[in-house]
Amino acid sequence: MIRQPFILRILQDRLASFILGLLLLSAFLVPALxxxxxPESALHVPSYVVTLLGKYLTYALLALSVDLVxxxxxxxxxxxxxxxxxxxxxxxxxxxxxxxxxxxxxDPVLPDFMVFxxxxxLPWYWYGFDNFGFALLMVLLVPGLLAFIFGWFAFRSRVTxxxxxxxxxxxxxxxxxAFFRNDxxxxxxxxxxxxxxxxxxxxxxxxxxxxxxxxxxMAVIFGYFVCKFIVxxxxxxxxxxxxxxxxxxxxLGYRVEYYKLFVFVVSAVLAGIAGALYVPQVGIINxxxxxxxxxxxxxxWVALGGRGTLIGPIIGAxxxxxxxxxxTGALPEIWLYMLGGLFILTTLFLPKGITGTESxxxxxxxxxxxxxxxxxxxxxxxxxxxxxx
Amino acid sequence: xxxxxxxxxxALFAVLVAxxxxxxxxxxxxxxxxxxxxxxxxxxxxxxxxxxAVVATGDERAVPVLEALLEGKLFYRKTDNQVFITExxxxxxxxxxxxxxxxxxxxxxxxxKKIGINNRLRGQLKGALGGMTLMSPDAEKRxxxxxxxxxxxxxxxxxxxxxxxxxxxxxxxxERMNRALAAxxxxxxxxxxxxxxxxxxLGEYTDPEVAALLNKIIAGTKDEQLIASATETLSDVxxxxxxxAIVGNLFQGVSLGSxxxxxxxxxxxxxxxxxxxxxxxxxxxxxxxYTTFMVxxxxxxxxxxxxxxxxxxxxxxxxxxxxLVGIAIERGIIRWLYGRPLETLLATWGLSLVLQxxxxxxxGPTNQEVGNPSWMxxxxxxxxxxxxxxxxxxxxxxxxxxxxxxxxxxxxxMFGLQMRAVTQNRAxxxxxGIRSGWVDALTFALGxxxxxxxxxxxxxIDNVSPNLGQSYIIDxxxxxxxxxxxNLWGTLVGAFxxxxxxxxxxxxxxxxxxxxxxxxxxxxxxxxxxxxxxxLKGRAVEA
Numbered sequence: 056m057i058r059q060p061f062i063l064r065i066l067q068d069r070l071a072s073f074i075l076g077l078l079l080l081s082a083f084l085v086p087a088l089x090x091x092x093x094p095e096s097a098l099h100v101p102s103y104v105v106t107l108l109g110k111y112l113t114y115a116l117l118a119l120s121v122d123l124v125x126x127x128x129x130x131x132x133x134x135x136x137x138x139x140x141x142x143x144x145x146x147x148x149x150x151x152x153x154x155x156x157x158x159x160x161x162d163p164v165l166p167d168f169m170v171f172x173x174x175x176x177l178p179w180y181w182y183g184f185d186n187f188g189f190a191l192l193m194v195l196l197v198p199g200l201l202a203f204i205f206g207w208f209a210f211r212s213r214v215t216x217x218x219x220x221x222x223x224x225x226x227x228x229x230x231x232x233a234f235f236r237n238d239x240x241x242x243x244x245x246x247x248x249x250x251x252x253x254x255x256x257x258x259x260x261x262x263x264x265x266x267x268x269x270x271x272x273m274a275v276i277f278g279y280f281v282c283k284f285i286v287x288x289x290x291x292x293x294x295x296x297x298x299x300x301x302x303x304x305x306x307l308g309y310r311v312e313y314y315k316l317f318v319f320v321v322s323a324v325l326a327g328i329a330g331a332l333y334v335p336q337v338g339i340i341n342x343x344x345x346x347x348x349x350x351x352x353x354x355x356w357v358a359l360g361g362r363g364t365l366i367g368p369i370i371g372a373x374x375x376x377x378x379x380x381x382x383t384g385a386l387p388e389i390w391l392y393m394l395g396g397l398f399i400l401t402t403l404f405l406p407k408g409i410t411g412t413e414s415x416x417x418x419x420x421x422x423x424x425x426x427x428x429x430x431x432x433x434x435x436x437x438x439x440x441x442x443x444x
Numbered sequence: 445x446x447x448x449x450x451x452x453x454x455a456l457f458a459v460l461v462a463x464x465x466x467x468x469x470x471x472x473x474x475x476x477x478x479x480x481x482x483x484x485x486x487x488x489x490x491x492x493x494x495x496x497a498v499v500a501t502g503d504e505r506a507v508p509v510l511e512a513l514l515e516g517k518l519f520y521r522k523t524d525n526q527v528f529i530t531e532x533x534x535x536x537x538x539x540x541x542x543x544x545x546x547x548x549x550x551x552x553x554x555x556x557k558k559i560g561i562n563n564r565l566r567g568q569l570k571g572a573l574g575g576m577t578l579m580s581p582d583a584e585k586r587x588x589x590x591x592x593x594x595x596x597x598x599x600x601x602x603x604x605x606x607x608x609x610x611x612x613x614x615x616x617x618x619e620r621m622n623r624a625l626a627a628x629x630x631x632x633x634x635x636x637x638x639x640x641x642x643x644x645x646l647g648e649y650t651d652p653e654v655a656a657l658l659n660k661i662i663a664g665t666k667d668e669q670l671i672a673s674a675t676e677t678l679s680d681v682x683x684x685x686x687x688x689a690i691v692g693n694l695f696q697g698v699s700l701g702s703x704x705x706x707x708x709x710x711x712x713x714x715x716x717x718x719x720x721x722x723x724x725x726x727x728x729x730x731x732x733x734y735t736t737f738m739v740x741x742x743x744x745x746x747x748x749x750x751x752x753x754x755x756x757x758x759x760x761x762x763x764x765x766x767x768l769v770g771i772a773i774e775r776g777i778i779r780w781l782y783g784r785p786l787e788t789l790l791a792t793w794g795l796s797l798v799l800q801x802x803x804x805x806x807x808g809p810t811n812q813e814v815g816n817p818s819w820m821x822x823x824x825x826x827x828x829x830x831x832x833x834x835x836x837x838x839x840x841x842x843x844x845x846x847x848x849x850x851x852x853x854x855x856x857x858m859f860g861l862q863m864r865a866v867t868q869n870r871a872x873x874x875x876x877g878i879r880s881g882w883v884d885a886l887t888f889a890l891g892x893x894x895x896x897x898x899x900x901x902x903x904x905i906d907n908v909s910p911n912l913g914q915s916y917i918i919d920x921x922x923x924x925x926x927x928x929x930x931n932l933w934g935t936l937v938g939a940f941x942x943x944x945x946x947x948x949x950x951x952x953x954x955x956x957x958x959x960x961x962x963x964x965x966x967x968x969x970x971x972x973x974x975x976x977x978x979x980l981k982g983r984a985v986e987a
Contacts, residue, residue: 056580208971217721217785219644221921222967229963232956233448347918351793358790391801398794402787403780 065283071366071408073423075276076278078369081108082272086265102261105268106336111376112271113333116278118356118368120325123282125354126363127291128318129298134223135326136350137230138198142327143334143344144234145197147247148181148337149190150258154251167249168242178240187254194331202323203316210312210319215301224347231345246341250334258335271332275369278325282365285321294318355394359401361408370410476503477543483513484520484527488562496600499572502827507576509542512588514569521554530556533557537788548573571596578608583617590620599632623649627657640673647677650684692830693947699836701943702843705936706898708920708927709847710891710934715924717867717887720778720786723793725920726913727800728892731769732762732899733908734803737812752817755900762896772894774885796913803910814903837906844896847936853890854932863887922966928976938977 065071085108088100124130133156156163160170164177185190205226209219237243256263285291296304297311305311334340343349353372360371375397382390401408479501482494495513498506512518512529519530519537528548530537536550574592577585585839586608593601605625612618624647630642643661646654658678662671711725722728739758743751773795781788816835823833854860865873865885866880874880899912906912919942927938942962949958970976 114671131789205967208968212971212972212974214974217719217789218925218970219716220786220789221721221925221972222916225922225963225967229960229967232960232963236956351790354790355794358787388801388805391797391804395797395801398797399777399791401793402784402794403777406784406787 061284061287064287065280067175069423071279071283074281074366074369078112078272082269082276086269089114089265090261102210102264105261105264107380108273109264109268110333111373112275113267113329113336113427114356114376115369115372116271116275116329117326117353118249118360118372119275119278119282119365120322120329122360122362122365122368123285123325124318124322124355125357126365126368127286127298128294128315129301130315130319131217131220131354132223132319133220133347133350133354134227135322135353136347137178137227137345137351138323139330140201140230140234140340140342140344141201142194142330143340144241144247144330145184145190145193145327146331146334147340148184148193148241149187149251150250150253151247152181152185153253154249157251158249163304166242166247168237168238168245172237174240176427181240191331191438194327197329198323198330199320202320210315210346211431213312227345227350228347231342231347234342234345242341244342246339247334248341249318249341250338258338264336267336271336274328274332278328279365279369281321281325285318286365290314290317292388341345343354352394355398355401357408359397359405359408361410364408364410367375367408367410371408374409453554462877463474474597476505477541480509480527480542483518483559484525488565491559491561492565492568495568495572499575499600499604505543505545507573508545510569510573510576512542513559513561514566514573516561518557518559519551520559521551521556523555524820527559561630562987567596568598571598571601575601575604578604578613578621583614584611585618586614587620590617590624594620594624594627597631597657597926599628602628602632623654627654630657630661636667636670639667643670643673643677647680650681650688652685655681655685674734688826688830689951694944694952695830697838697944697947698840698940699943700947701940702840703902704916704919704923704943705843705939706839706846706901707895707916708923708939709850709932710894710898711920712924712927712929712932713850713894714888715890716929716931717863718778718782718884721785721789721792721889721890721921722773722778722888723789723917724773724796724799725792725891725895725915726915726917727796728766728770728895728907728913729902729916730803730910730913731766731799732896733814733838733906733912734764734807734812734899735765735896736900736903737807737814737908740815751815752819754815755817755820755904758900759897762900764892764896766896766899767889767893770889771885773892774888778888779881779884796917800910800913807910809910811907811909814908816904820904835844839901839905846897847932850894851932859883859886922963925970926966926978928978931976931978934976934978 065075085100085105088098089102089105092099094101117135120138121132121135124132125134151166154166158167158170160167162170165174169177182391184193205223209222214222233239234241234246235244241247250258252258253263258264286294293304293309293314296307297309297314301311330340330344352375356371356375357368358371359375360369361367375394378393379390382393464869479494479497479924483491485491485494495510498509502590508529509518517530519539520527520529521539527542528537528539528551529542530539530551532538533550536552537556538550539548539556540546541548570592574589574596575598577589578593580586580589593605602625605621605628609618609621609625612621616754626642626645630639630646633639633642643658646658658674658681662674662678665671665674707726707729710728711722714720714722714725725880736755738759739761740751740754743757773792777791777795778788781791820835820838824837825831850947852860854864862878862883863879863886865876866883870880902912902916906915923935923938923942926942927934927936945965946958946962949961952958953961
C-alpha cells in the first residue's frame, strides 16, 4: 500500500481534523473576540474565560501526553502530574526571578519566600533561570531527564503493568513530599506565586492572556502532530506491538526498553510544556500539583475520551474539566460522585471512550460530512466509499 | 539571798517557760503572717527571697499561699498593704487571710492589686511547691514533686528533700529524690568533693534530663577536675541513652510496621489471588473505622457501662460490613474487568472517591471521636525516656494475630487451599473443579474484611475522617510491592522492614526526607527485583 503524505492521513481522520480545525479557529477567534470586540457586545469573550479555556487546553496537552504512553505503549503512568508540575516549576522559577525587587521584601535577588526563610544567597539550582531561553530549556529538560532516568531503570528491569503504575505513583508522591519541604528552596507548601510578567509583558494584561491562550491552542495542535507522527511512523508500529504483546516484540529482536524509554521521555516533555503554559495562566504552582490523585484524574480524561486515539483525550480533558468547573461551582457535593462514577462507568461501559464508540463518532462524522458538502460540494467526493484503512 | 535569788531565777525561768509555750505558738503564727507579708514587694529579687523565707517556715499553710502566687491569685490591699489570697466573684474579690485561712471580706478591683511574678519566679515557685508536696501521703504526688524539685534545682529545697528522703519508703520515689538531691548538690554545693560525689551519683541515671544538667555544669564551671569527671559521666549516660533510643526507635518502627501490615495485608491477598489492585482498599479501612464509631455510639447511648468492650463488638461488625461491601464491589465491578488490571485500578479509584463522598455526606468532613477503652490508654514509661503506649502494643499484638489467623485460613482450610490453587494457576484450578469466580468473590470479601478490622485498630491511633484511607493507601502499596505478591510472609517482612527503616531514618533525615528516602529506596529496589522480595516463580508470573 502506498503511504499517503502525513498531513493527508490526518485529514482523513475526520473527527481529528474537525477538532483540530476547531482548535485552530479558536486560537485566533477567542483572542480576537476578547481583544477587539467591545465588552458590551454579546460576542465579547471575557478575559477570565480566555484564561479558563487556556487552562483547559494545557490539560488537553497533558492528556495527549498520557495517551501517547498509555494508549499506544500500554504504560499506565500514574505520575504524569509530576512532569507537568516540574515543567510548571521551571517556568515559575523564571517568573520568580523576573519579579526582581518588586517583591514584598524588595530584595533584588532573592524571592520573597527565601527572604522570609532568612536565606542569604540564591541556591545554585536557581542560577540561570533569569534567562528566558534557559528556563525554556529546563522546561523541556527537567521532566525529560527525570523520565529518562526513571524509565531507564524501570524498563530495563522489565517492571510492567500495575507494578509500573504503582511506582510512578510513588515517584510523584515522593516529589510531593519533597516539594512540601521548605529546605528544598521551591517555596514549600505555598509554592511559587505573585508572578508579575514574562519578557516584560504584564501577566494580568488582556494581551498577555490572549497570547497565552493562543500559544496553548497551538501547543495542543503541535503536540497532536508530534504524537501522530510518532505513532504513524515505523517506530510507532513497534510501540503498538509492544503494547499488544511485549514478550513477542522482544523475541522478534526489538529492544523493547529503548522504544518504551523514547515514548516515555517524549511524553514527559510534552507534559512539561503543558505545565509551563499552565502556570503563567493560573498564576501559581505549588506542591499539590504532584498529588497522586491529580495524576489519576488525567488518566480518566484519557479513558473517557478514548485511549489510543490521540484526539479523544483532547476532547476528554476539555469535557471533564468543563464539567468540573461547572459542577464544583454549582453543586460541589455532587462533583466527587460524578468523577468517581465517571471512572467506574467509563471502564465498565465505555472501554474505548466516547470517540472510540461507534455511534457517537459516527454521528460526529455524519454531521461533518453534511457540513462539508453543504459548504463546498465539489471538494468532497463521497468519502464513505473509500476502503477503510 | 543567794538561795532566794537562785530560786527566783528558777521561778522566773519556770514562768518564762510557762509563758513561752503558748506564746511561742502565737509568735509562730505571727511570724508566718509576717513572712507572708514580705511577699508584698515590687522588687522581683526581694520577692524571690521572700518566697524562700515562706518555704523555710515549713508551715503547711505556705502551700495555698504559694499556689495562689503561682496562679496570680495573691493580692495586697492598697489601704493597709495586707496580703490576701483572693477568689474572683463577679466584680469583687473575696479575700482570704493566708495565715488563718478565713474569709475576711471582699475588695473591689481598685482596692486590691495583684502581686506579679516572672518566669524565673514561676520556676522557683514550682520547685518550692514540689518540695512542699514531697511529704504528701500520695506516692504519685511525691514522685511528681521529686521530679519538679529536680527540674527547679533550688538549693532552698535541700533541707526538705533530705527530710523527705529519711521517711521515704517507695523505691522509685526514693530514687527520684536521690536524683534531685544529687542535682542540687552538684549545682549549688561549695565543696568540690560533694560535687564530684554528686556527679558519680548522677551517672547511675540513664536520663536525658541528667545529660542536660551535666552539659550545663560542664559549660558553667571552671574546675577542671569537675569538668573531667562530668564529661566522663556524661559520655556514659549518653551512650546508654543512645542504646535506649535504639530500643525506642525499634518499638516505633515495629509499631509503624504493624500499622502498615494491617493496612496492607488485605491488599496483598486480593492482589495476590486476583491480580487486582484495589484502590478502594483504603476506603475499606475507613469504613471499618466508621463502623467502630457507630458501634461506640450505640454503646455510649445504651450500655455506657460496657464501653470497654465496644471494640470486641466492633471487630466482627467491621469485618461483616466491609466484607459485604467487598462482595458487592467484586460482583458489581471487578468481575467485569478481569484480565484488565489497569482498568480495575481506575474503576476502584473511582469507587474510592464515591465511598469517601458518601461518608462525607452522611458524617460530615470532620473527624469523628472514637474513644480508647481503658485497657488501651496509658503507657509504660521508664525513666530513660522510653514510652511504650498500650494502644501501640495492642496493635502490634493484634496485627500479628491477624497474620496468624490468615496463615491458618490459607493453610488449614478448604477455602485456603482453593485460594492458593487459584493464585498459582487459575486455569488448572478451574479444570480441577474449583469455581474460581466464587473463590475470587470470597477472597475479595476476606481482603476487604481484613481491611475493615484494620480500620478498627487504626481508629484507636488515628483521626477517623473520610480521608483516613487515603493516608494509608500509598504506603500499603509500597508494602505489597516491596514484599512481593501472593505471599503473607513477604507482606509481613515488607511491612516491618519499611516501618523500621522509616523510624530509623527519621532522627537523621527528618520525618519527610526519611519517607522520601524510603520511597526512592523502594523504587530502586523494584528495579532490582521487579516482583518484590518474595516473588512467585514460574509461568504465572508472565501471565
